[in-house]
Amino acid sequence: MGFKEKCFKKSLWLFHLSAGSCNNCDIEILDCLTPKYDVERFGMKLVGSVRHADVLLVTGIVTHKTKPRVLEVYQQATKPIVVVAIGACPCTGGIFTSGYNFAGPLDKVIPVDLYIPGCPPKPEAMLAGIVKLLEKI
Amino acid sequence: MGIEIFYFLIFPGFLFSVIIGGLLSWVDRKITARVQFRQGPPFFQPLYDVVKLFSKETIIPANGSVLTFLIFPVIALFGASISAVYILLPLFGIQSGFTGDIIVIIYLLNIPSLSYIIASLASGNPLASVGASREVKLILSYELPFILVLISIITRAGMTINFWEIIAFQQANGAFIGSISGVIAFITILMCIQAKLGLIPFDMAEGEGEICDGIAIEFSGTILALIKITKYIMLFILPAFVVGLFFAGFNFSGIGIVWSILKLFLIILLITLIRNTNPRVRIKQAMRFFWIWMNLFAIISIVLANFGL
Numbered sequence: 411m412g413f414k415e416k417c418f419k420k421s422l423w424l425f426h427l428s429a430g431s432c433n434n435c436d437i438e439i440l441d442c443l444t445p446k447y448d449v450e451r452f453g454m455k456l457v458g459s460v461r462h463a464d465v466l467l468v469t470g471i472v473t474h475k476t477k478p479r480v481l482e483v484y485q486q487a488t489k490p491i492v493v494v495a496i497g498a499c500p501c502t503g504g505i506f507t508s509g510y511n512f513a514g515p516l517d518k519v520i521p522v523d524l525y526i527p528g529c530p531p532k533p534e535a536m537l538a539g540i541v542k543l544l545e546k547i
Numbered sequence: 548m549g550i551e552i553f554y555f556l557i558f559p560g561f562l563f564s565v566i567i568g569g570l571l572s573w574v575d576r577k578i579t580a581r582v583q584f585r586q587g588p589p590f591f592q593p594l595y596d597v598v599k600l601f602s603k604e605t606i607i608p609a610n611g612s613v614l615t616f617l618i619f620p621v622i623a624l625f626g627a628s629i630s631a632v633y634i635l636l637p638l639f640g641i642q643s644g645f646t647g648d649i650i651v652i653i654y655l656l657n658i659p660s661l662s663y664i665i666a667s668l669a670s671g672n673p674l675a676s677v678g679a680s681r682e683v684k685l686i687l688s689y690e691l692p693f694i695l696v697l698i699s700i701i702t703r704a705g706m707t708i709n710f711w712e713i714i715a716f717q718q719a720n721g722a723f724i725g726s727i728s729g730v731i732a733f734i735t736i737l738m739c740i741q742a743k744l745g746l747i748p749f750d751m752a753e754g755e756g757e758i759c760d761g762i763a764i765e766f767s768g769t770i771l772a773l774i775k776i777t778k779y780i781m782l783f784i785l786p787a788f789v790v791g792l793f794f795a796g797f798n799f800s801g802i803g804i805v806w807s808i809l810k811l812f813l814i815i816l817l818i819t820l821i822r823n824t825n826p827r828v829r830i831k832q833a834m835r836f837f838w839i840w841m842n843l844f845a846i847i848s849i850v851l852a853n854f855g856l
Contacts (some may be wrong), residue, residue, distance in 0.1 A: 417598040420589070448585040450576075453592050458755030461606060461767040464599070488604040488767045 418464065418490070419544050421453040425463030425487070429480050429516075431470025434530040439467060441533045449537070459508040464494045468516055471499040471506045477513045492543065494524045496536065497541045499526045559635035561628040561780075568779030569593035571815055575782070578819045584738025593779065597772050605768030611671035619666035620766070620773040626658025627780040635786050637711040638791045640799070644711045652710065652788070653687060656743065659777050660686055663762055670765035681830050682745075682752040688837035689742040689749075695740070695845035696732045700792050702852040703728065710791060717795035724793045728851035733793050735844045737814075740785045741821055742833070744778070748825040749833055786814035 428436055440450045443456065445455055460483055472480055484493070493516075498504035500516035517523055526539045554560055572593050580587030607613055633652050638643045664682050667675040701708055703723055704716045723729035742749040753761045766774055790796065790810045797807040828836070 414598065414602045417595040418602065420595040421599045445584045448580075450580060450588050451586045453588055453595055456752075456755075458760035459764040461765060462760070462763075462771060464603075486606075487562070488606055492780065 415547070419547070420433070422464045422492070422540075423457045423462055424454055424467055425457055425460045427460075427469070427480065427483055427533055428469045429468055429470045429476040429500065430473045431497065431499060431518075435469035435499075437532055438530045439496065439536070442536055447533045447537065452540075460487045463487055463491065465494060467494050467496055467498050469496045471503055471509070472513050472519055473511045474513045475511070476481045477519055480516075480519055492523045492547075493520055494526065494539070495522050496526050496528045497531060498527050501527050504529060552642075554632055554636065555628060559639060559641065560632045561624075564628070564631040564635070564780045564783050565776055568776075568781070568783035569597070570780055571782050571797075571811075574812070574815055575819050575822075578816065579823055580786075582820070582823045592826075595856070597775055600772035600775060601769055602713070603768040605770055606765075608670045608672065608765050611765070612669040615669035616666055616765075617770070619662040619669070620770050620777070621830060623659040623666075623777045624773050625782075626655055626662065627777045627784070630655035630658070631780055631784045634788050634791070637714060638787055638796050640797075644709055646707075646709050648710050649708050649713075653694060653697065656785070656788075657686070657690070659781060660743070666761045666770075667765065672765050674758045675762060675764050677758050678752045678754075678764070682762055684705035684830050684834060685742055685749060685752060688834045689739045689841075692735050692837055692841040692845045693739040694703055695842065695849060696736045697730045697792075699728060699845065699848040699852045702849060703855075714791050714796035718798075722793060722795040726850045726851075727815070727856050730852070731844050732848040733789075735841050736789055736819060737793070737821070738837070738841055740789065741818060742837070743785060744781055744818070746818065746822045748821070748828045751827055751830050751833065754827060782815075786811055786818070791824065 426436065426439060441447060454465075454491075457490075466484065466487060468480065470476075480503070484491075495501050495516045499506060500522075501513050503509075503512055506512050513519070524539055524543045527534055528535055531539075556562060570593075573588065573590060576585040576592065607616065630652055633644070633648055633655060637648070655768045660682060664679045667679045700713060700723060703726075704713045706714060707716070717723060724733055724763060733782075751761075753763055758764075763771065763774065790807075794810045797810075799807070
C-alpha cells in the first residue's frame with residue numbers, strides 16, 4: 411500500500427445526496443458526526459460541494475424524477491469516488507419495489523461500492539461498513 | 548541572490564510557513580473537537596488532506612475562463628508566501644526590513660482574497676459568483692479598520708512605518724497590549740483577522756449550507772490543494788503579524804522560546820473560541836459591525852494613542 415492510498419483512506423470527505431428519501435437515513439448520517447460517534451477521528455467530514463468529495467452517500471429510492479440528477483451529480487464528482495448506498499431503498503427498493511415511480515435500485519444507475527441495508531441503518535452499521543470498505547480498497 | 552531564494556522557498560517563506568500553518572490548523576481542529584466534547588482528527592490530518600487532494604482529479608468547468616481559473620490559485624499562493632517572507636524576516640530578527648514595509652504587507656495580505664475572487668468568478672458558476680460578491684463586500688468592510696489599527700500602532704511607536712522598528716520599540720518600552728489603546732486596537736484586529744481568514748462568524752463567502760461552499764464550489768483536486776495550502780500559510784502569518792504588532796514579537800533566547808510559542812497559541816486559541824461560540828452572520832450585519840463598531844473602536848484607539856495612553 412502506497413502513501414497516496416493511505417492518505418486517501420485517512421481523509422475521506424463525504425457528500426450527502428438524497429435521491430427521494432424519507433429523511434430518516436439522512437438524520438442517521440448526521441448522527442455519525444455527533445460527539446458520540448465522531449467520524450472526524452478518522453478524518454471524515456461533510457463538505458458542501460460534490461467537487462471536493464471522496465465519498466458519495468446516496469439515500470432513498472431513485473425515482474424517475476431524481477434519476478437524471480443522480481447521474482449528473484455522479485458525473486460532476488472528481489474521481490476516484492466511492493459510492494455508498496445507505497438504507498434499504500437504494501440497495502433494493504425496499505417496500506417501494508413495485509411503486510409506479512421507482513426507477514430501479516441505485517446500482518442500475520451508477521456503480522455502487524458499498525451497500526448498507528437497514529431502515530434506517532444504525533450509525534454503528536455505517537461505521538462498520540466503511541471500515542470493511544477501507545480494508546478492501 | 549541565492550539567499551533570497553532560500554528565504555522565499557525554504558525558511559521563513561513557503562515551506563516553513565506551510566508546515567507550521569498545517570500544524571496550527573490541526574491545533575484549531577483539535578480545540579474545536581475538544582470544545583464539542585469530541586476526539587478530533589489525528590496529528591497528520593492536514594498532510595493527509597493535502598496529499599489526497601493532489602492525487603485527485605482536477606475538473607475544469609466547461610463554460611469558464613480556463614487560464615484565469617488555473618493561474619489565480621497559484622498567484623494566491625505566491626502572494627501568501629511573499630507576505631510570509633516580509634512578516635517573518637523582521638519577526639525572527641533575520642533582517643531588519645526596510646522603511647515602509649508595513650504598507651507593503653497591507654497590500655500583499657490582500658492578494659490571496661482577491662485571487663480567490665477572480666478565480667471563482669472565472670469558473671462561471673452562479674453560486675461561486677454569489678460567494679465572490681460576498682467576499683468583495685467583506686473586504687470592503689474589514690480593510691478600513693485594519694488600516695486604522697495599524698495607524699494607531701504607528702502613532703504609538705513614534706511614527707515609524709518599519710515593522711522591525713515597531714518590534715524593537717516594544718521590546719525597549721513594553722508591549723502595546725499593556726495600554727488602553729492597545730487593548731482596544733487588539734480587539735479590533737482580532738475581528739479583522741477572523742474575517743481575513745474567512746472563519747465563522749464571517750464565513751458567509753463559503754457558507755456550506757446555503758450556497759454549497761460558495762467561493763470554493765468549483766475548485767477540485769490540485770486547485771483545491773493550492774487553496775488549502777494558502778489558507779494554512781495565512782493561518783500562521785496573520786497571528787504572527789499580530790504577535791509582532793502587539794506582543795513585542797518573538798524572542799529566541801532561553802525561556803523566551805516558550806513565551807513566543809505561547810503568544811502564538813494564545814491568538815490561535817482566541818480565534819478558535821470565537822469561531823466555536825458564534826453563528827454565521829449575514830453580510831449586512833457584518834458590514835454594519837465593521838463600519839460602525841470596529842471603525843469606532845479603531846478611531847478611539849488612535850485618539851488614545853495620540854495622548855500616549
